[in-house]
Amino acid sequence: MAQPVSLAEVIAALGGDLLGDAEIRIGRIGPLAEADAQTLSFLSNPRYQSQLATSGAACVIVAPAFAETAATRGAAIVTPDPYLYFARLTQWWAARVRPQAAARIHPAAVIDPAAVIGEGVDIGPLAVIEAGARIGDGARIGAHCVVERNASVGAGTRLAPRVTLGFDCRIGERCIVHSGVVIGADGFGFAPDKGTWVKIEQLGAVAIGNDVEIGANTCIDRGALDDTVIEDGVKLDNQIQIGHNVRIGAHTAMAGCSAIAGSTTIGKHCTIGGAAMIIGHLTLADNVHISMGTAITRSIAKPGQYSGVFPFDDNASWEKNAATLRQLHALRERIRALERKA
């Protein structure tokens, strides 16, 4: 458990109205249901509302509507958006319990003399920085990363261990890139020629904005002619595939295992559910939300939620319905025939 802090310190750092004793000490952050007398908890999703009155939490972060209930049972921090407060709390907490080591260039890193390294940069052991690469001030490059020739990493950006940033690719400031990410592998392009495939060299690169986060083992391919573009504030989960010349609008979030095929443009402020897949050469408007597991096969011009997964069932029921589904068009014709008769 981390060194406890008083609620007074929390409030001093993050604001909010405290109901209760400012000297109460907090040793952990935790969910309402498992909270103890050292836990700072929060209520954001109304479905957990019933857990509030009986929670053993030392203090609960709540919206004004729940202030009274929360304070009846112990301390409370009242704030208009408890989930946002909780997010900021985790950042403040992480900075306390995981203090960042001083920046250093590890002697076992392999750095080309023609790379340009900013001030206060941290480079882990066995990282490879090639000629012409530029690493911005305060950036942190993890062990075993490869930053290829002429690639650039913006100020304050952090690459976890084992990230590949391909030649000529750029990533902006304050980004976080997790382990196993591959940025700038070749897009998948071939011309057919008498039964074989002739490679289309991918002459573009990848351009990533500021404040982007990219999850473990996600891939973003370089463009065929122009660049693949990820705009500011985009958040990508793990195991995502972004094809060549895709453009993802600012502040769009994609959940794990989703995939976008080549040359598709996604709007700003979209959300793409886990394992959703979007074919190539489409355009999705701003504020489009795709449900998990859904295959998007046409462009979408109108904001809204779009879905398309087969509803699961016990296997026997599924088998019967799935078999009948193969006759659906014929069933429609039979309904028509009945209607004509009736």
Next chain:
Amino acid sequence: MAQPVSLAEVIAALGGDLLGDAEIRIGRIGPLAEADAQTLSFLSNPRYQSQLATSGAACVIVAPAFAETAATRGAAIVTPDPYLYFARLTQWWAARVRPQAAARIHPAAVIDPAAVIGEGVDIGPLAVIEAGARIGDGARIGAHCVVERNASVGAGTRLAPRVTLGFDCRIGERCIVHSGVVIGADGFGFAPDKGTWVKIEQLGAVAIGNDVEIGANTCIDRGALDDTVIEDGVKLDNQIQIGHNVRIGAHTAMAGCSAIAGSTTIGKHCTIGGAAMIIGHLTLADNVHISMGTAITRSIAKPGQYSGVFPFDDNASWEKNAATLRQLHALRERIRALERKA
């Protein structure tokens, strides 16, 4: 081909009742259909039963019911569970043909003096072991692995080359982790704030039990507040995504490309088919079996097999049925109308 062994040696190591000449020599293990006079084969799936009588295998591992047929055509090893016998045979065979090199700490590994390294540990070239990490007796850490600060690897566990074990994460004894695995990247958590996303720092870690196997390029994210937990004996195939705070019950097996979103609990002894996806905050009971490609969107309290994939068809038939599917609810209303009339 490996150095041949006699059936007597096989029986001595693995048991079973031998029908036939113990001096017959075996040079390979192979399927019935392609077996030759040096092949030790097995019959476990009854659908291959017809191949038994005519198989040219030197010896066939069979259940008692097939002993006579097997022995009529050559030698046989009779055992109650031929598939289990075969599994143990492959282990014994692998130990013969792939003798493990003596453990050594490669001089090109980068090991922090504040790491704790057990007895008989093998560490490959260019592996990075950070301060506070603990490597149990007899563990093998492959080339290019990164074991971050305060992470721990149990005795006898083997990390293939190029595995990331994040800070504070623990993996138990006798586990096998394949190349490209990322354990302990940040879970995907953000609070919305006026159209942008505020990161929720992931304060938990990952706790993995004993005898777990994790396939290539699979990711297991660290928990937001508490740990993500993988219990003993779980087997994960390649390219799997495990979200933050997921718990997977003991001896559950998941096939390739499946995914579990955050905070979902999977029971013990479950099987999850390839490319199946399970949304967050669900609970699946013990002994639940999910078919490949199925999207699970609600909790499942009852053991059994659950399915939900669109039945494939030739493209023209699919198009007709899929188009009609968009009118399915309306078709039901038309059936109701007909019923009212009739």
Next chain:
Amino acid sequence: MAQPVSLAEVIAALGGDLLGDAEIRIGRIGPLAEADAQTLSFLSNPRYQSQLATSGAACVIVAPAFAETAATRGAAIVTPDPYLYFARLTQWWAARVRPQAAARIHPAAVIDPAAVIGEGVDIGPLAVIEAGARIGDGARIGAHCVVERNASVGAGTRLAPRVTLGFDCRIGERCIVHSGVVIGADGFGFAPDKGTWVKIEQLGAVAIGNDVEIGANTCIDRGALDDTVIEDGVKLDNQIQIGHNVRIGAHTAMAGCSAIAGSTTIGKHCTIGGAAMIIGHLTLADNVHISMGTAITRSIAKPGQYSGVFPFDDNASWEKNAATLRQLHALRERIRALERKA
């Protein structure tokens, strides 16, 4: 922008009939819609035909049918297959603008003295080449690659940084393998034993032909008894999972995130759409084409296009249709009842 070249140089290198001024200089290759007076563009997909007449491209590569329209607006290169010409142009262009550095064995590579290294081989920093491995003439092994014992890499093959080629696995000539690829991890095989899983050691390897390309973070597992086989000219996109003992026929192409379970055989000249999944122990004929997102659950003996994805819709419509889908079999019975009455 690259150093401009004259159309005369393009024609000299790649052929085609030039209509217009051979001294026009080209600084980039680009799509018709964004082409300027330094751009060499092409028209291959008839849907972009309307962009031809007004394109500002310096020169457009076209089929004979479009020669007149193209030449009316500027220069044109006329060739029977503009897309193939474009592919070859990108290769020629890439060779100009990305000249390959001279081959060298980086001093920070870790090469076992018992490895066999061909002529003109390039080995990047921190690559690991184990004993018995064979690297063919002119091959290029990227930084952080691991080529395990007795593995072999054919002449002219290029491994991007951070590729794992497992022991005993072979890859042919002129292949391209992108970052994060894992070849030869264990296939997923276990025998059940009283509620636990007993590992089946994977005694086979992976055999990959010539002219194969493998996308970032794709995995190809080693076989259980025999090898997993990828034939000549196969093209695999990113994040693909190939199970043990799969065989993929020559010149088949698979898009990103697709997956093939164990022991399935795919024919030659097939295409597998993105995120499509194929269960184990099936056989697909030559010239079978699987649409994106489709789950293949039975063998396919006849060439053709096969599909099976749920058609997406706005969420409300989908919900109604999906709910009704659970009653589809019952609806069919109601139609039958109506037909009997009528």
